[in-house]
Amino acid sequence: MTSATLAGLVGAALVGLGLYGLIANPQPLRKILAFNLASSPGRARRRDCSPIPCRKRW
Amino acid sequence: MSVLQALDMGLAFLVFAVAAWTIFARGAFAATVGYVVYGLLLSLVWIRLFAVDVALTEAAIGSGVTGVLLIGAAARLRGAETAGDEKSLTGPSRLFAACLGLLVALALAGVVLLLPDQGPSLAPQSMQNLPETGLGNPVNAVLIAYRAFDTMLEKVVLVLAVVGAWSLAAERYWGGAPGEARVERPEPTLAFLAQVLAPLGILVGVHIFWVGADKPGGAFQGGAILAAMWMIVMMARLTEAPQTSAFWLRFALVAGPMVFLAAGVAGAIFAGGFFAYPPGLAKPAILFIETFMVLSIAVTLPMLVAGPPRREPKR
Numbered sequence: 001m002t003s004a005t006l007a008g009l010v011g012a013a014l015v016g017l018g019l020y021g022l023i024a025n026p027q028p029l030r031k032i033l034a035f036n037l038a039s040s041p042g043r044a045r046r047r048d049c050s051p052i053p054c055r056k057r058w
Numbered sequence: 059m060s061v062l063q064a065l066d067m068g069l070a071f072l073v074f075a076v077a078a079w080t081i082f083a084r085g086a087f088a089a090t091v092g093y094v095v096y097g098l099l100l101s102l103v104w105i106r107l108f109a110v111d112v113a114l115t116e117a118a119i120g121s122g123v124t125g126v127l128l129i130g131a132a133a134r135l136r137g138a139e140t141a142g143d144e145k146s147l148t149g150p151s152r153l154f155a156a157c158l159g160l161l162v163a164l165a166l167a168g169v170v171l172l173l174p175d176q177g178p179s180l181a182p183q184s185m186q187n188l189p190e191t192g193l194g195n196p197v198n199a200v201l202i203a204y205r206a207f208d209t210m211l212e213k214v215v216l217v218l219a220v221v222g223a224w225s226l227a228a229e230r231y232w233g234g235a236p237g238e239a240r241v242e243r244p245e246p247t248l249a250f251l252a253q254v255l256a257p258l259g260i261l262v263g264v265h266i267f268w269v270g271a272d273k274p275g276g277a278f279q280g281g282a283i284l285a286a287m288w289m290i291v292m293m294a295r296l297t298e299a300p301q302t303s304a305f306w307l308r309f310a311l312v313a314g315p316m317v318f319l320a321a322g323v324a325g326a327i328f329a330g331g332f333f334a335y336p337p338g339l340a341k342p343a344i345l346f347i348e349t350f351m352v353l354s355i356a357v358t359l360p361m362l363v364a365g366p367p368r369r370e371p372k373r
Binding site for chain 2: 003004005006007008009010011012013014015016017018019020021023024025026027029030032033034036037040
């Protein structure tokens with residue numbers, strides 16, 4: 001297994017975890033944290049400028 | 059298993075464990091601290107994936123600035139958390155949420171495993187056109203040359219965020235300074251840290267900006283480091299935040315997007331396309347734009363963290 005595949009699998013797990021936290025945690029701040037967690041694996045590739053690892057901006 | 063593979067596995071386990079802590083921790087404050095640690099670990103993952111630019115930004119923005127903002131919010135919410143706790147989900151709906159999360163994770167994992175080894179790529183084209191921009195770092199070429207309009211709009215978003223934060227001020231504080239007043243005797247440890255770290259940090263920030271043309275780095279990362287240095291000095295209360303009505307402050311906030319937009323319009327007139335750079339002059343033009351962007355970022359992020367004005371404006 002390459003580093004990239006491993007990172008992809010962890011990313012998939014993180015999205016699931018964040019989605020659970022987004023639904024299950026009632027406080028708004030916890031929801032923000034969970035949402036950030038779920039979005040973090042995909043942040044670098046959210047644009048079509050891949051596969052040059054597009055620098056994550058804001 | 060080689061050393062690097064073992065390192066990867068350990069890192070993957072750590073990232074997942076800290077992420078789980080962020081979700082399941084009891085208090086919001088503990089969860090927020092977990093999130094900051096998670097951001098730093100994630101930047102290590104990006105380094106392992108040879109995406110140093112992403113790693114730098116993750117550490118500076120994802121963990122650093124966002125972390126300061128969230129910790130501030132968590133500290134303010136501490137009282138409210140115990141007083142009026144919202145109803146948590148009951149057993150069955152919690153189970154449903156867990157199943158949904160698991161399902162999405164499994165589906166994504168399946169997709170990851172099915173990805174072709176060689177994805178469709180624009181990398182060759184972007185490398186091919188790199189000499190025309192005069193830059194050596196393809197990431198920066200994407201940001202400032204190929205997709206300049208996107209980057210300009212992101213800077214506008216940052217300015218809007220500051221306007222949003224300032225808009226939360228009470229009427230009588232409008233134009234006043236955010237944050238606490240400067241004190242006669244700042245807390246010695248923090249003041250010492252600020253005095254030692256700030257000069258070095260400013261040097262590092264300018265360096266990161268300057269090498270961005272050819273190596274990982276650039277305006278955003280350099281600006282974020284400069285911003286962090288200003289934040290440290292303000293947190294140590296060696297200096298106070300400026301009045302939000304100050305002309306230099308407002309000018310610095312909008313200078314980056316303004317110069318960027320002006321350069322885009324100038325491109326339409328002189329180089330035959332919106333955001334086009336004249337041949338041979340691309341690199342000087344890019345550096346000129348980036349200098350003002352560094353200034354804007356270095357001012358915008360501390361102003362976001364300082365929050366809305368909380369003192370009456372001085373005449």
